[in-house]
Amino acid sequence: MIEFFQVNKAYQLGKKSITALHTTDLQIPTGQIYGLIGHSGAGKSTLMRLINRLEEPSAGRIEVDGLDITQLDASGLRSFRRKVGMIFQHFNLLTSRSVADNVALPLRLAGELSKSEINKKVSDLLARVGLENHAKKYPAQLSGGEKQRVGIARALATDPSILLCDEATSALDPQTTGQVLELLAEINRDLGLTLVLITHEMDVVRRICDQVAVMDGGVIVEQGQVADVFLHPQHPTTKRFVYEAEQVNEDEQVQNLAEVEGRILRLTFQGQATYEPLLARVAYQTAIEFSIISGRIDRIQNAPYGQLTVAFKGEKLEEAMQMLAAAEVHLDVVRYEEGHHE
Amino acid sequence: MNNLLANVDWYEIWLASFETLMMLGGSLLFTVVLGLPLGVLLFLTGPKQMFDQKALYSVLSLITNILRSLPFIILLIVMIPFTVMITGTSLGVAGAIPPLVVGATPFFARLVETALREVDRGIIEATQAMGATTKQIIISALLPEARPGILAATTVTAITLVSYTAMAGVVGAGGLGDLAIRFGYQRFQTDVMVVTVVLLLVLVQLLQMVGDRLVVHYSRK
Numbered sequence A: 001m002i003e004f005f006q007v008n009k010a011y012q013l014g015k016k017s018i019t020a021l022h023t024t025d026l027q028i029p030t031g032q033i034y035g036l037i038g039h040s041g042a043g044k045s046t047l048m049r050l051i052n053r054l055e056e057p058s059a060g061r062i063e064v065d066g067l068d069i070t071q072l073d074a075s076g077l078r079s080f081r082r083k084v085g086m087i088f089q090h091f092n093l094l095t096s097r098s099v100a101d102n103v104a105l106p107l108r109l110a111g112e113l114s115k116s117e118i119n120k121k122v123s124d125l126l127a128r129v130g131l132e133n134h135a136k137k138y139p140a141q142l143s144g145g146e147k148q149r150v151g152i153a154r155a156l157a158t159d160p161s162i163l164l165c166d167e168a169t170s171a172l173d174p175q176t177t178g179q180v181l182e183l184l185a186e187i188n189r190d191l192g193l194t195l196v197l198i199t200h201e202m203d204v205v206r207r208i209c210d211q212v213a214v215m216d217g218g219v220i221v222e223q224g225q226v227a228d229v230f231l232h233p234q235h236p237t238t239k240r241f242v243y244e245a246e247q248v249n250e251d252e253q254v255q256n257l258a259e260v261e262g263r264i265l266r267l268t269f270q271g272q273a274t275y276e277p278l279l280a281r282v283a284y285q286t287a288i289e290f291s292i293i294s295g296r297i298d299r300i301q302n303a304p305y306g307q308l309t310v311a312f313k314g315e316k317l318e319e320a321m322q323m324l325a326a327a328e329v330h331l332d333v334v335r336y337e338e339g340h341h342e
Numbered sequence B: 001m002n003n004l005l006a007n008v009d010w011y012e013i014w015l016a017s018f019e020t021l022m023m024l025g026g027s028l029l030f031t032v033v034l035g036l037p038l039g040v041l042l043f044l045t046g047p048k049q050m051f052d053q054k055a056l057y058s059v060l061s062l063i064t065n066i067l068r069s070l071p072f073i074i075l076l077i078v079m080i081p082f083t084v085m086i087t088g089t090s091l092g093v094a095g096a097i098p099p100l101v102v103g104a105t106p107f108f109a110r111l112v113e114t115a116l117r118e119v120d121r122g123i124i125e126a127t128q129a130m131g132a133t134t135k136q137i138i139i140s141a142l143l144p145e146a147r148p149g150i151l152a153a154t155t156v157t158a159i160t161l162v163s164y165t166a167m168a169g170v171v172g173a174g175g176l177g178d179l180a181i182r183f184g185y186q187r188f189q190t191d192v193m194v195v196t197v198v199l200l201l202v203l204v205q206l207l208q209m210v211g212d213r214l215v216v217h218y219s220r221k
């Protein structure tokens, strides 16, 4: 568990002080994939770099598994850092060392294993990330996706319990991004590592994160289970990220709705309900008419969900809504029909 | 052929070449041994670096700049008492090495500092995140990553030292420069002048070639 207690970080630039992280409390449970999303300059990297003390907090306390890391001395900090792997947007591999030597570096620096033990471990790690045939190459001879795999192998070398990923896929194409995310999810599953993952794409969050924190201006503006945040965003910043991912154009939607009669509802299905013929059943039983205005069916991590914007017309509208609610469909009224009185 | 080079005493030339190489080798060795740590120190204490130490950096920087702005010929003369103190003589190869080292070290240190600054900050950070000590960061990350730059700096310094050794000839250091001045200039033996200049040129070319090869060999970008 990573815990922030009233943590604050300000950078001193000459006489000016810039608060990159306003006083924050935060808990990241062990074994989770925790997403940090926000626009450029929101303070994501600052928050992440506090976890392995690449940045010193200006105030507050940070605990990892109950250990107050802000109190560690230099040597305590070094051994703590071995338990926290980190991967970067631009990989930060040593250009002068081969792939195998890059992965071996953290082990050499730690100085706990013999040469042959290191070699064994390095080939295991390279096999895990699918690069067993690239050991002797230099980073410059690899593609972006391969470089990030080396970065991942290197970060895992000292058997960390936390892996920090600062925009690890931002420099990669969509397909490679998918492969790297899959690898990260696999590592989280197999090794039980806690992953903290910075991104500015909601799609990355949707695919692999358990929880997400949305940051804006050095503040966590929204936080929770990915499904909740994704399907029912509250804060404007969160909404923007979600609509961006869903490719929803809000203005266009409002315009389209003006041409539609009846009560407009947004239905959110999760889990098994997603695949059931609920709408047809309800329409049949209550004799209401419906037309689907927009919708999407997809997955959050591995759980299916559907979100439909539907216009309903008919006498038994309230009854239909009750039936849907009873089937665990989440309902939001987007617009009431004309002449509706509450 | 022999008429064209009538004044050339090949034994003298061979001796002078040997002296030049000794001066170059000796001074380059000490320059690297002293300049590399100084360059690392300049880098580490520089603005926004790992050991940002404004006062220390300013002092080091000032000393380096003073030594670099001093014309080498002046340094040669000013250094004489100091040279006698450590080598027992201000003449010959031994007498030339201290001023050569003092002249070249600040130059080399600055080039090393620049080469280290070229190393991607992200690499230092990644190494820090592994739990490396500062010493480990310097030895395992900074220096290997900056190796092509440091090799290029060594090449430039060696070539600068070649021209310095020629100047050192003026104060009786021996070597090809000394030969050129004593015979070529003072006795108007143009052929001796030409031969020494050609030999110096060949030396510079060789140094540049070897240096470039090494830089390419260690560049993995």
Ligand SMILES: Nc1ncnc2c1ncn2[C@@H]1O[C@H](COP(=O)(O)OP(=O)(O)OP(=O)(O)O)[C@@H](O)[C@H]1O
Binding pocket: A011, A012, A013, A018, A019, A020, A038, A039, A040, A041, A042, A043, A044, A045, A046, A047, A200
């Ligand atoms: N070393 C520093 N010195 C001064 N200000 C800094 C420093 N690092 C970050 N900042 C400032 O702190 C704020 C947050 O920066 P941070 O790097 O955490 O943002 P981010 O969310 O990671 O952005 P990005 O998506 O661009 O990486 C920014 O306003 C930035 O200018």
Ligand SMILES: [Mg+2]
Binding pocket: A044, A045, A046, A166
């Ligand atoms: Mg960032």
